[in-house]
Structures are given as structure tokens and as C-alpha cells.
Amino acid sequence: MKCHRIDEVMELLQSAWEGDSDLNLLQFLAKLSQEAGFEGELKDLSDDILIYHLKMRGSDKNEVIPGLKKDYEEDFKSALLKARGIIKE
Numbered sequence: 001m002k003c004h005r006i007d008e009v010m011e012l013l014q015s016a017w018e019g020d021s022d023l024n025l026l027q028f029l030a031k032l033s034q035e036a037g038f039e040g041e042l043k044d045l046s047d048d049i050l051i052y053h054l055k056m057r058g059s060d061k062n063e064v065i066p067g068l069k070k071d072y073e074e075d076f077k078s079a080l081l082k083a084r085g086i087i088k089e
Contacts, residue, residue, distance in 0.1 A: 009051060012051060013028075016028075016032075016054055032053055033050075035057065
């Protein structure tokens, strides 16, 4: 599991960092944490914040987070009925 997350972070970082190649790694991470709204110290920045921010960077603010998209329901009533087993998928 850890190797997958490392590979994912590295892949996302590489493509994003190419656009800001004038910054060193720590400067770029600080920029990403500010963009994500993270207010803690850089050492406390989790890989989850980094991964989701890099995935969602540049997308519409109202777009659904990729990991949650599979469970997303537009209509609250339909979501409740599916959860109760009244509507089958």
C-alpha cells in the first residue's frame, strides 16, 4: 500500500512541478499547501492532502473528489432509497 502511495505522489508531483520548475521542492510543497488551504506546519502536511490537492488542482471547485465520485448521488432522496434497499442499482 505504501509503495502505491509513494508512486502516486511522485507521479502527481512530477507533472505539477514541471510548471513551477524555478522553485525548489520545499518551496513547491509550501505553495501546494497554501493552495490547499493547509495552515499547519509543512512537516504536518499529510500525503492525503497532497494527493487530493494535486488531483483536483485546476479543476472546478464544485467538482466531486475522485475517490468519492463512485458513491456520489445527485439526488438526496434517491440516495436514501438506495441505501435502504428500496431502489436497486
